[in-house]
Amino acid sequence: MNMLLVAVLFFAGPQDADTRALLRLEDDWARALVKRDTVVFERLLAAGFVYTEDDKTMDRATVLHEVGSGSDTVTAAHNEDMQVHRFGSTALVTGWLIVQGRGSNGSFDRRYRFTDTWVKRGGRWQIVGAQDYLVLGHSGES
Secondary structure: OOOHHHHHHHHHHHHHHHHHHHHHHHHHHHHHHOOHHHHHHHHHEEEEEEEEEEEEEHHHHHHHHHHHHHHEEEEEEEEEEEEEEEEEOOOEEEEEEEEEEEEEEEEEEEEEEEEEEEHHHHHHHHEEEEEEEEOOOOOOOO
């Protein structure tokens, strides 16, 4: 019985640490949007990263450009209801990204449903794919 408990604690520990790390990385993403911090995005986005938002896709270079000098100015961003789904060295994180700011059409308050795919390589997590879906009727465009 004690061996079973030790085994459960041994295997649950690293998973819990990885879960905490992934949630922290997702929050780093939201904070970097507000700061236009391309250094954070360069660290988070794996080579070959693919981003999908509604009906368009972007590669890593395009996302880095949009974060650094895109037309939208994000004034606040945070995540809600995040869930981590582990598959060995791969993980999906699902949740809600809430973003406020100003764009070419005025101020906005957007709510995105997201699914992010992370891979652990060389002891660190990087995001290889992200999909955001803007919830219609909640865009708050003015």
